[in-house]
Amino acid sequence: MQPAMAQSSLVEEFTAAAIQAVATVQVIDRSPANLCAAILQAVGDASRILYAPPQELPASLFSEFAADPRVRADATPEEVVNTAAGVTEAFAAVASTGSVCIDVSFERTGIVSLMAPLQVAVVAAENIVPQPRDLFRADVLDGRGLKRDFVFVTGPSATADMGPLVRGVHGPHKLHIIVLR
Amino acid sequence: MGNLVDPADITPRQVANKSDKKALLDAIRMTLSVQSSAVRRNTQTFNRNRYAATALLPDYDELKDRARLIKEQAIANSPELLRQLEAAVRANGGHFYLAKTATDADRYIRDVLLRHEAKLVVKGKSITSEEIKLNHALEAAGITVAETDLAEFILQVADEQPSHIIAPALHYSRERITALFKRKFTTDLPLDTGEELTVFAREKLRQQFIAADAGISGANLIAADSGSLMLVESEGNIRMTMTLPPLHIALAGIEKVVPSRTDFGTFIELLPRSGTGQPLTSYVSILHPPLKAPSFAAPGKTAKPREFHLVLIDNGRSRMREDPILHEALYCIRCSACLNSCANFEAVGGHAFGGETYSGGIGGSWEAGTGTLMNARFSELCTGCSRCVTQCPVRIDIPWLNENLRQRMNALQPESGVKSAFGAVTGSAPEDRIAPLQKQFFANYHVMAKEATRFSSLSNAVTGLPFVRGLMENFVGLDRRRKLPPFPSKTWEQLHRDQPGDRARSTNPGLPHVLMFADVFTNYGSPERGMAAMRMLRAAGVNVELSPSLPDGRAALSQGMIATASQQANGLAKTLLPYLEKGTVICVLEPSVLAMFRSDYEHLLDATTWEKFARASFLDPLQLVLSVAKERGTDLSQIFRAGKSPHGTLVFYHSHCQQRSCDAAWQTIEILRSCGFDVVTSSVECCGMAGSFGYKRDYYELSMAVGEDLFAQVRAAEQEGGQRTLVASGTSCHEQLWAGMGREVLHPVEVLVSTLD
Numbered sequence: 058m059q060p061a062m063a064q065s066s067l068v069e070e071f072t073a074a075a076i077q078a079v080a081t082v083q084v085i086d087r088s089p090a091n092l093c094a095a096i097l098q099a100v101g102d103a104s105r106i107l108y109a110p111p112q113e114l115p116a117s118l119f120s121e122f123a124a125d126p127r128v129r130a131d132a133t134p135e136e137v138v139n140t141a142a143g144v145t146e147a148f149a150a151v152a153s154t155g156s157v158c159i160d161v162s163f164e165r166t167g168i169v170s171l172m173a174p175l176q177v178a179v180v181a182a183e184n185i186v187p188q189p190r191d192l193f194r195a196d197v198l199d200g201r202g203l204k205r206d207f208v209f210v211t212g213p214s215a216t217a218d219m220g221p222l223v224r225g226v227h228g229p230h231k232l233h234i235i236v237l238r
Numbered sequence: 239m240g241n242l243v244d245p246a247d248i249t250p251r252q253v254a255n256k257s258d259k260k261a262l263l264d265a266i267r268m269t270l271s272v273q274s275s276a277v278r279r280n281t282q283t284f285n286r287n288r289y290a291a292t293a294l295l296p297d298y299d300e301l302k303d304r305a306r307l308i309k310e311q312a313i314a315n316s317p318e319l320l321r322q323l324e325a326a327v328r329a330n331g332g333h334f335y336l337a338k339t340a341t342d343a344d345r346y347i348r349d350v351l352l353r354h355e356a357k358l359v360v361k362g363k364s365i366t367s368e369e370i371k372l373n374h375a376l377e378a379a380g381i382t383v384a385e386t387d388l389a390e391f392i393l394q395v396a397d398e399q400p401s402h403i404i405a406p407a408l409h410y411s412r413e414r415i416t417a418l419f420k421r422k423f424t425t426d427l428p429l430d431t432g433e434e435l436t437v438f439a440r441e442k443l444r445q446q447f448i449a450a451d452a453g454i455s456g457a458n459l460i461a462a463d464s465g466s467l468m469l470v471e472s473e474g475n476i477r478m479t480m481t482l483p484p485l486h487i488a489l490a491g492i493e494k495v496v497p498s499r500t501d502f503g504t505f506i507e508l509l510p511r512s513g514t515g516q517p518l519t520s521y522v523s524i525l526h527p528p529l530k531a532p533s534f535a536a537p538g539k540t541a542k543p544r545e546f547h548l549v550l551i552d553n554g555r556s557r558m559r560e561d562p563i564l565h566e567a568l569y570c571i572r573c574s575a576c577l578n579s580c581a582n583f584e585a586v587g588g589h590a591f592g593g594e595t596y597s598g599g600i601g602g603s604w605e606a607g608t609g610t611l612m613n614a615r616f617s618e619l620c621t622g623c624s625r626c627v628t629q630c631p632v633r634i635d636i637p638w639l640n641e642n643l644r645q646r647m648n649a650l651q652p653e654s655g656v657k658s659a660f661g662a663v664t665g666s667a668p669e670d671r672i673a674p675l676q677k678q679f680f681a682n683y684h685v686m687a688k689e690a691t692r693f694s695s696l697s698n699a700v701t702g703l704p705f706v707r708g709l710m711e712n713f714v715g716l717d718r719r720r721k722l723p724p725f726p727s728k729t730w731e732q733l734h735r736d737q738p739g740d741r742a743r744s745t746n747p748g749l750p751h752v753l754m755f756a757d758v759f760t761n762y763g764s765p766e767r768g769m770a771a772m773r774m775l776r777a778a779g780v781n782v783e784l785s786p787s788l789p790d791g792r793a794a795l796s797q798g799m800i801a802t803a804s805q806q807a808n809g810l811a812k813t814l815l816p817y818l819e820k821g822t823v824i825c826v827l828e829p830s831v832l833a834m835f836r837s838d839y840e841h842l843l844d845a846t847t848w849e850k851f852a853r854a855s856f857l858d859p860l861q862l863v864l865s866v867a868k869e870r871g872t873d874l875s876q877i878f879r880a881g882k883s884p885h886g887t888l889v890f891y892h893s894h895c896q897q898r899s900c901d902a903a904w905q906t907i908e909i910l911r912s913c914g915f916d917v918v919t920s921s922v923e924c925c926g927m928a929g930s931f932g933y934k935r936d937y938y939e940l941s942m943a944v945g946e947d948l949f950a951q952v953r954a955a956e957q958e959g960g961q962r963t964l965v966a967s968g969t970s971c972h973e974q975l976w977a978g979m980g981r982e983v984l985h986p987v988e989v990l991v992s993t994l995d
Contacts, residue, residue, distance in 0.1 A: 074517070134537040138448060154517040161523075162530045167481045171474060189518060193503030203464075203499055206529060209506075209522040214474040217280070218388035218405065219439075220412025221432040226388065226440060227447070228474020228521065 067152045067185045068236060075155030078212035079224060080232040082155075084182070087237035092179065093121035096144055099177050099233040103141035107132050109169040111146040112160065114181060114237075132165075143173035143229075147180040147210075149198055150234070153188045154211055157234055162206040170210070176229035178210065181237045245271035250398040254594045257612035259936075265590040265616075266940055273409035274943065277401070277587035280408040284578040285923070287515020288629065294517070295507060304504045306632045309569035312496045313559060319462040319495045320550070326465035330526050332546035336492070340608075343551045344375035347454070347487055350547055351381055354485050356451035360443075362469070362476035363387035364456030365572070366489050368400055369595045369608055370551060372454070384446040386475040388439055395422050401588035402597060404513050404574045409587045443475070448536045453479035457490040458509060458571070461499040465526045465548070468502050470509060472520040480525065484533040484542035489549045492556075493568040499524075505571060508631040512573035558607040563642040567603035569632040576600050576626035576636050581895075581924035582619045585943045591619045599626045599636040602643050611650070614643045619940070621928030622796050623895035624833060638841055644798025648673040667801035670794070677797035679714040680930035684789045687725065687762035694725040717938040723763060723973060730756050730765035734772070734784045750866055751781040753817050754859075757828040759969040761787035764985075771827050771859045771987040777877055777994055778863040779870065782825070788813060790831045791842060796929055800842075807834070807842040815847070818854045825859050827987070829897035829968050830929065832856055836900050858902040858967070860909050860986055880914030882993045885963040889989065890952050892920040892975065894968030895928075906967065906986045913990070918955040918962065922948045925966075927974035942978070949978040965989055 072082045083099070085091045100106055106128045110116055122128065122144070129136055145166050147157035157178040161167035170176055184198060189209060192202030214228030224230060245267040253265035269277070292298050312319060320336060327334040333350075337343035351359060359381055361367065373383045373394075385394040389407035393400060396418055400406030410418075416429050419438065427438050455476050459468040467488055469476050480486050496505075502524065510519045528546035535541040558564040577583045577598035580591070588597025593613045596604035602617025622637040630636065651657075651672050661671030664682035671678070679686070690697035700706050707718040728736070734756075752775065760768040768784075775782045788810045791803035817824065826832040835856040840848050857865070867874050880887040889910065893903035910917045926944025931937055952975075956962055964983040966972050972983045984992075 078517075134448075134535055134539075137534070138444075138537070151518075156518055156522075161481070161525070164531055167477070167529070167531055168534055171477050171481060189506045189522075190503035192524075193500050193506070195500075202524070206523075206525040206527075208477065208524070209518055211516075211518040211520055211522075214520050215472045216388050216436060218392065218407055218410075218473075219415055219432040219435040220410075223432045223436045226436060226473040226475070227386065227443065227478055 064182055064185070067187065068182050070152040071150055071155055071185050071236070073155070074153060075212075075234055078155045080155060080212050080234050082234045082236060084236040084238060087118065087181070089118055089121040092118055092235065092237070093125070095235050096122050096177055096179075097125065099235070100142040100175060103127065103175070105129055105132075105136060105140045107137065107140050107143040107169045107173055109145045109164060109166040112163050113148050114146050114179065137168060137172050140173050142175040142177060143169040143171075144177040144179070145170045147178040148184060148201060148205070148207070149192060150180045150185045150236075151187075151189050151192070151209065152185050154209070156189065156209040156211040158192060158202070158207050158209055160205050160207045170208070171228055174225065174230045175233065176210070176213070176231065177233045177235065179235045179237065185236075250401070250589045253589070254399045255613065256593060256615045257610070259615065262590070262615055262618070263936055266586055266937075269409070269586040269590040270939060270943055273401070273587055273589060274585055276411040276414070277409050278584050278947075280405060281402075281578045281584045281587070284513070284515055284574065285584070288512055288575055288578060289515075291511040291515045291517060295511065301504055301508055302631050302633055305508055305571070306569065308496055308501050308504060309571075309632050313493065313565060313568045315497070316492060316495070316559060319497060320492060323460065323462040323465060323495055326463060327548050330465050331528055332465065332548060335547060335549045337549060337551045337553070340370035340551065340553050343370050343489065343549055343553070344372055346549060347372060347489070348375055348379045348381070350485070350487060351376065351452055352379060354451060356381060356485065358382045358384065358446060358450050359452045359454055360384050360386050360447055360450040360479050360483065361390070362453070362455040362479040363390055363406070363471065364454065364489055365400060365403060365406070365595060366456055366491055366551065367454065370553065372489070384443065384450070386443050386447065386479060387471075388436065388473060391439055391443065392418065395419070399589070399594055400597070401592060402574060402577060403572050409589060447478045447482050448534070450483045452485035452487065453483045454487045454489060455479050457488050457494055459502060459505055460490060460495045460548070461497070461502065462495050463498045466499045466502070467523070467525050467527070468506065469523040469525075470513075470519050474521060477521055477523060480523065480527070481529070482534040485545050486527055487547045487549060488527070489551070492550045492552055493570075495550070509571055509573050512575040512629070512631045554608040561607070563639060564603050564607050566634050567600060567607060567639060569634055570600050570604070571632060573631055574598070575629040575631065579625045579629040579923055580620075581623065581625070581922060581926055581944045581947075582621060582940060584923070585940060586619070591616055599640065600634065603639045606643055611643070611646055615647065617643050621924065621931045623924040623928055624899040625895050625923045628899050638838070641795055641798050641800060645800045648677065648798050665802070666799060667805045670799040670802045673797065673799055675713060676715040676934065677799060680933075681794035681797040681799045681802055683793055683930070684758035684762060687758065690725045691729055691762050694727045698724045711935055715935045716933050717935040719938055720933050721977060723976075725762065726765050728765060729787065730761040730768035731784065731787050733765050733769050746781060749779050749781050750823070751783070752823040752825045752862065753785055754782050754825045754827070755785045755831065756787035757826065757831045758787055758789050759828050759831070763969055764972070767985045767988060768827060770985065770991040771825070773994070774987045774990050775825065775859060775863065777991070778866060778874065779872060780862065780866055786813060790834050792830050792834050792838075793929060795834075795838060795842070804842040807839055808847070811843055811847050811851070815850065818850045823855045823857060823862065825862050826856055827859055829858065829894035829900065829902070830970070832858055832900055832902065833896035858897060858900070858905065860906040861902045864905040864909055874909055875913045878913040878990045878993045880993060883989060885984065885989060885992055887914060888916050888959065888962040889965045890918050890920070890955050890962040891986070892922075892925060892948060892966045892971055894966070894971055895924040897967050903967070910986065910989070913993070915989070920948055920951050922951065925968075925971045925974040927970035929970055932970070932974060941974070945974050945978045948975070952979055963989065
């Protein structure tokens with residue numbers, strides 16, 4: 058199998074698994090304009106958007122989005138607890154489970170990916186790995202999964218403790234994933 | 239049994255400690271009456287999801303082997319790993335504390351919080367904190383503890399102990415939560431749906447997350463090499479607990495430590511799938527705290543620097559590690575598969591099948607290990623059905639742990655002349671003659687059955703007398719509501735001997751030759767079934783010889799009379815060894831005996847003899863027929879034609895729990911279907927009879943409640959296409975189905991033989 062083909066089948070597997078986990082997925086060609094349009098479409102009419110700038114993807118990719126007047130990269134605590142959407146990158150994703158891996162050791166990534174009802178995660182297609190276990194291998198993604206503080210995020214937060222399954226508990230109620238081809 | 243309290247008036251806390259037998263019996267009544275439907279729905283959902291999720295793992299078995307190996311080595315090297323971990327945590331900038339006891343851990347955590355002048359602490363889910371009763375210790379020091387996992391929140395409001403390792407409030411239906419919240423809170427919200435209840439709790443807790451001075455979490459796994467934690471959750475509360483406040487305390491047992499963060503790769507695949515049955519839960523955090531990112535300052539406050547404490551507790555675990563039996567419980571990764579795959583647990587949950595903290599099959603070992611032996615009394619509810627063994631991601635032999643707990647509890651019984659005389663007469667090993675009369679009665683049932691069969695018409699008449707049943711109930715606790723199957727006038731051995739010689743002994747040298755094992759249950763209980771099995775084998779082209787009938791030890795083992803079981807196993811092994819050494823295949827009709835030969839004997843025989851058993855072929859009769867037919871290219875549908883069966887072609891088949899654990903059930907379904915039978919199968923884990931369990935007065939209601947799932951499946955199947963012939967492979971399953979459906983139950987061999995001329 059060609060690497061490119063292998064990658065595109067991982068994107069397909071990832072998309073199907075993420076949808077199974079009740080996330081929404083959008084695959085786009087990478088460009089600042091495309092990314093900006095995709096994020097703004099996902100957040101709809103949110104009056105404010107929390108944003109943690111990327112550490113892996115080039116910041117220039119987010120430049121158009123970051124210029125939107127609603128975007129807050131340095132939100133106050135009041136704003137953090139009262140904002141409808143939070144946008145971060147994911148340094149990896151997992152095809153078999155539809156998970157995105159969010160590095161929480163950087164500045165605000167943990168809080169931005171956790172506090173708002175809508176979570177938007179942006180991941181590069183080449184960083185999708187087949188299985189969760191791959192994040193614990195030194196030879197995958199340069200062993201980043203072995204060094205970082207991160208969270209596998211699979212769908213929105215959920216509980217069955219109140220009887221029926223309810224989505225949207227302490228963490229986000231919705232998860233939207235943007236995959237960059 | 240007069241003056242019974244209404245089960246609805248019993249509170250879970252009152253019956254949490256089951257060192258008193260009455261507490262266990264009250265707890266069963268309370269749970270069956272109040273909690274059973276919610277527990278069933280939730281555990282059975284987990285159970286179905288787990289089967290589906292693990293089936294998608296192509297290397298499930300290899301992962302389990304690896305997980306087992308990692309845990310075995312980790313527990314063996316525990317002291318060294320703890321030293322490594324301490325160094326790693328300190329190098330990360332965190333604090334490390336190893337607490338010897340529960341109070342030691344409580345004191346340390348309390349002091350850290352007081353030093354920080356913490357007033358409000360948010361807690362993520364931590365069952366270990368229940369073990370050390372942390373909330374009480376903190377509240378006594380004036381610290382407010384907010385449980386933020388919604389299940390723990392419910393329990394805190396209700397003042398109840400957890401009923402499940404991963405879903406601590408799974409005994410609550412939505413309706414009961416609504417009633418509880420309306421009773422405890424003043425609110426205008428309707429609280430009539432899961433969403434409304436969740437919104438209510440979330441709003442309440444979000445304020446506390448923001449205001450909290452500290453967060454306390456547990457940890458699912460800890461890596462010694464890097465001080466990394468793995469935390470599995472779905473609600474997001476654990477992430478908040480660890481992310482928002484400046485002070486984070488993680489609390490875990492020392493058994494959670496594995497050598498390396500690379501080991502997480504194995505467990506992350508197994509743990510969520512084995513628990514809720516999800517490929518991954520919503521959030522799996524992998525952290526080596528303290529986090530580098532700044533903590534969250536509540537509006538109007540300034541952010542404080544982060545501080546992290548890892549508090550590991552021993553609290554009996556080192557003693558468990560030295561214990562030749564209980565050390566295996568330390569491999570447990572707390573996934574809950576053994577709870578969800580347990581038919582008894584599905585019916586009552588952890589408030590009956592559990593203690594003050596731990597519940598289910600593995601729970602007894604944990605309560606005994608971290609508390610006292612008698613706290614493990616609820617482990618009596620383990621029937622040894624073995625379904626959990628196949629589902630445990632670290633392959634813990636949970637029934638064996640429980641049989642040992644039972645033996646240890648037997649040994650605490652007072653000595654008595656009656657017990658020891660009864661034991662001597664019936665064949666209990668000397669060290670088991672201290673066991674209660676009831677246990678010795680069931681363990682040596684074959685002795686009574688042998689006598690009863692010799693005088694069967696008299697026995698049947700006598701055991702049919704109400705006052706005799708009353709005596710049996712009083713002396714050995716045999717419930718009088720159970721109809722006893724009649725004793726046959728001739729045993730299997732006798733029927734076989736009485737056959738015309740050419741049929742009994744004729745062999746065809748070209749055909750495979752097997753030894754049919756004459757188990758005591760069939761020999762004294764349903765000899766005609768044994769005869770049918772032999773006839774079926776001959777019809778399928780197999781030469782068959784019958785062994786003498788000998789007790790196999792199953793009954794004794796299930797009573798915790800391990801010495802007696804071992805004595806019986808070793809006696810039987812002497813008879814079977816010459817056959818095993820020749821490579822003769824042994825056919826075993828009773829699945830509970832098949833499981834003894836296949837696995838339990840590892841514990842009961844010496845290593846050399848077990849070696850020979852482990853190498854031998856022990857097969858269920860239909861499993862044998864299918865493999866012979868496949869090997870020889872025999873078309874079974876030409877031998878057994880469903881259309882010729884006087885019982886019709888519609889059957890309902892319930893396979894035996896241990897038969898499924900031995901992977902010896904699907905063959906029956908395949909044969910019946912290929913021969914033209916229309917087969918509906920049950921999907922329950924166990925029928926609930928489980929040998930003597932369902933006969934015991936104390937457990938009759940529970941046994942019937944478990945059976946009700948099976949009976950309901952029969953009724954559902956029959957509602958669609960009319961009455962079906964009931965077919966089951968185990969002696970106990972026959973008795974249970976007979977009791978529940980009130981009609982004849984056949985063994986698959988009888989169904990097949992009925993098609994012959």
